[in-house]
Amino acid sequence: MNCFCCFHKDDLVGDADYGGQNMKKQSGGNDGKRTAQQAAQDVKVHSCRSWHQRVSIVAGAARGLEYLHEKANPHIVHRDIKSSNILIFGDGVAKIAEFDLSNESDMAARLHSSRILGTFSYHAPDEYAMTGQLSAKSDVYSFGVVLLELLTGRKPVDHTLPRGKQSLVTRCVDSGLGGDYPPEAVAKFAVVAALCVQYEDSFRPNMRTVVNAFQSFVESATATAAATPTKRTNYLFTPHAKAVAGICTVIQTNTSLCCKTLKHVPTNDPIELIRALAVAAESSVKNSVAFLSEIKPKHTSNATAAAAISSCEKNLKYALEDFTEFWKAAGKDVKTLAHNYFTCKKTLMSIMGYHWTCLDDIEDKSLLKEMEIGIGVGKNLSSDSYDVFNGLNTIFKTFGIKVKLNEEDTSPRPPPLSAYYY
Structure with a gap:
């Protein structure tokens, strides 16, 4: 029969002094204690585990594992760390469990053996499949899987999912939290988990480092819980x-400027958001022209720099003229925009080209840097607007907009040459 032993030094264990003779054996039922795995299931079904509670659980478990690795005498490799071997008491305190203490000689053999023990889905693949040996860093990997379980509320391996997505390491935040968590803290939590499950054991932290990280999480989560008693969306x-996100994800490079620009636009309508991005681009180009006008006087003594600035200013004024043509083509409804789709895209490409031309021939590095900063927002938003129109088919599919985009040029054309002759 397995006996559960909860180790502590100070707050880690109730009635145990590991390495000594005093060990409390708890067999049979859990006596009101629940495993971390059960807690994760509670989160999924009943949403009864808050972010603060989850952080407290892993912090307590981390302290217990740190004690085994670094403070117990002799040091102990658990070799079977998994969510079902972490006991959660009624007060929410989590402790490491699952040691067979029925025979001290068996226990000693277990502690010094290299034989594979534990559960496959929690083992680091390199140690399990290649070396045949487990170490303290193997426990760290297993603990990382437990962290991911509490972060996602899911099993370590789910064979019902497609291949490549079965491992917990490939999935993210538990929807059971309902968005009620501090994003920065979750990101840091995920970083610690990611470090713990590094393939190379030398890249994994020791448990002392993990404990220190989670101590700051506990303090932060406690402060957040006290300061924000009501649920935030x-x-x-x-x-x-x-x-x-449905719009900005089609951008080929960095999407952050697009997201930042549209975040405060008060509409969920994708067409209006697309227009808002182009409006922001035009406004930024106007600011770029004003910037160039301001810096011209200080560069008058340098003929090359003055010429470059004047040329760029002229190009960006052409870009603003193109914006006028763009708005005529885009119209005020989705059907007009779709009909003139190719023309809109061509015009945005022209606007983008004017920005690149501004910087092509500048050899003075300090001037180039100054101008890149000054016209950078307009240049990047113009590029983002082009990418959005270039990916408009994808955006329309994302939002279920069933309007066909016209790939033919509808821009006004000059009269044929024969019109100029009698």
């Missing part, structure tokens, strides 16, 4: 955030 889960 995380912006990332709002319809507006989803609408913005």
Whole structure:
């Protein structure tokens, strides 16, 4: 029969002094204690585990594992760390469990053996499949899987999912939290978990480092819970955030400027958000022209620099003229925009080209840097607007907009040459 032993030094164990003779054996039922795995299931079904509670659970478990690795005499490799071997008491305190203490000689053999023990889905693949040996860093990997379980509320391996997505390491935040968590803390939590499950054991932290990290999480989560007793909706889960993401994700480079620009536009309508991005681009180009006008006087003594600035200013004024043509083509409804789709895209490409031309021939590095900063926002937003129109088919599919985009040029054309002759 397995006996559960909860180790502590100070707050880690109730009635145990590991390495000595005093060990409390708890066999049979759990006597009101629940495992971390059961807690994770509670989160999924009943949403009864808050972010603060989850952080407290892993912090307590981390202290217990640190004690085994670094403070127990002799040091102990658990070799079977998993969520079901972490006991959670009625007061929410979590402790490491699952040691067979029925025979001290068997226990000693277990502690010094290299034989594979434990559960496959929690083992680091390199130690399990290649070396045949487990170490303290193997426990750290297993603990990382437990962290991911409490972060996602899911099993370590789910064979019902497609291949490549079965491992917990490939999945993210538990929807059972309902967005009620501090995003920065979750990101740091995920970083610690990611470090713990590094393939190379030399890249994994020791448990002392993990404990220190989670101590700061506990303090932060406690302060957040005290300061914000009411549930807050995380912006990332709002319809507006989803609408913005559906547009900005088609951008080929950095999407942050697009997201930042559209975050405060008060609409979820994707067409209006697309227009808002182009409006922001035009406004920024106007600011760029004003910037160039301001810096011209200080560069008058340098003929090359003055010429470069004047040339760029001229190009960006052409870009503003193109914006006028763009708005005529875009119209005020989605059907007009779709009909003139190719023309809109061509015009935005021209605007983007004017920005690149501004910087092509500048050899003075300090001037180049000054101008890149000064016209950078307009240049990047113009590029983002082009990318959005270039990916408009994808955006329309994302939002279920069933309007066909016209790939033919509808821009006004000059009259044929024959019109100029009698």
